[in-house]
Amino acid sequence: MASKLLVDIHTHVYLPRYASLLRSRTSVPFIRSSTSRDGKLDERLLILDHEPSGGRPVGPQYWDRDEKLQFMDKHGIDVSVVSTANPWLDFLPASQASTLAKELNEDLEQYCSDSPILPNAPIKRLYGFGLLPLVPEITTKSLLDTVEQISKLPHLRGLIIGTQGVGKGLDDExxxxxxxxxxxxGLVVFIHPHYGVDNKAWGDKDNGHVLPLALGFPFETTIATTRLILSGVLDRFPSLRLLLAHSGGALPQLSSRLASCIDHDPVVASRLKHDARYYLGKLYLDAVAYGPEELGFASDVIARSGRYQTGASVTGPAVRSLGSQRMLFGTDHPFFPPLNSTEKWKSVVENLDAIDAVQGWTQTDRDGVRGGNAVALFNLVG
Incomplete structure (x- = not known):
């Protein structure tokens, strides 16, 4: 039964405590509240500079657990592994971030622990990624205390982080x-973007948020993960389980170019234990790519990684099926809602259709990406 579940591992929540903090602010990130002409409360979320239309309309779907469960029911999603959305605690001073992280982790544990149990499996419908107070001037002890807290909360199976680390990036020693x-x-680390790239790259034309979201976010993930590889983090911590948002950004496409550049650069040529392409097989990717060709290509890159281990004798074409074992379905809910309340969300429909259409994946592979891989990775057994 568990191998047939549909599990959403990229789905966000703004817990009430976090939403209240955002309402108390007047600069990004914040929630702006006003009254519409018909007297109704109008709340808008601003988490990026220059939000179109004065911000994103927000409501109970951002923080209410029943709304999350209704969304899941509408789309046949059995289990969700929820995470606080960007920008997390990045905008807070260290002391406040440390306190709030622990409070929000307890809140998220409650959010998940009180959720229903699946009728045909001893599994809750909601699990979570905790928060780390990764901000400048935070103490190592505070971070380690929070990791310990998350590890002891039974329904938190990992943690979500941005790319800034404690101010110098994730490759900071x-x-x-x-x-x-x-x-x-044994926690899963979900690496998620927020800052994108320099806004000057997008030019002067008003293209809404298409360029920052479609390109800036995945480029940010690509750069951060590449820096992790180059710094030797995956050599020093070979059992670290890293999950990348948006199918790893551009890293699968650029991994061979990356490996060639490393080989030709005396600064880094002898730094790593393996060819750079080996490390992509150590990563997990969400399947939020929206197209079967993109998913298939990422699967190939993961599958071929073994041949790039130093001393390996693997030859022949990559077995695409093998790469599927490190890919997991996601929706990015509650972002990108449909224009009509009766419609199903494209982020669900298109990503599921993409999984079903990947050439070379067996039905077992598809079931794994849809949920079986998540059940195993997050040990969803109660």
Missing amino acids: ALDPVWTAIEAA
Whole structure:
């Protein structure tokens, strides 16, 4: 039964405590409240600079658990692994971030622990990614205490982080004790973008948020993960379980170019234990790519990684089926809602259709990407 579940691992929540904080602010990130002409409360979320239309309309679907469950029911989703959305705690001073992280982790545990149990499996419908207070001037002890807290909360199976680390990125050696603790606890680290790339790259034309979201977000993930690889984090922590948003951004497409550049650069040519392409097989990718060809290509890149391990004797074409084992379905709910309330969400329909249409995946592979891989990765057994 568990191998046939539909599990959404990329789905967000703004818990009431977090939403209240955003309402109390007047600069990004914040929730702006006003009254519409017909006297109704109009709340708008602004988490990026220059939000179109004065911000994103927000309501109970952002924080109400029943709304999340109704969305899941409408789309046949059995289980969701929910996470606080960007920008997390990045905008807070260290002392406030530390306190709020622990409070929000307890809130998320409650959100999940009180959720229903599936009728045909001993599995809750909601699990979660905790928060780390990764902000400048935070103490290592505070970070380690929070990792320990998350590891002891039974319905939190990982943690979500951005790309800034404690101010110098995820390749900062100051994070090594944190990676050590996360690896030892067996937690999954969901790496998610927020900052994109320099806005000057998008030019002067008004294209809404298409360029920052479609390109800036995945480019940010690509750069952050490449820096992790180059710094040797995956060599020092070989059991670290990293899950990348948006199917790893552009990293699968650029991984061979990356490997060639490393080989030709004396600064880094001898730094890593393996060819750079090997490390993509150590990663997990969400399947939020919207097209079967993109999913198939990412699957191939994962599948071929074994041949790039130093001393490997693997030859022949990559077995696409093997790569599917590190890919997991996601929706990015509650972002990108349909224009009509009766419609199903394109982020669900298109990503499921893409999984079903990947050439070379067996039905077992598709079932794995839809949910079986998540059941195994997050140990969803109660």
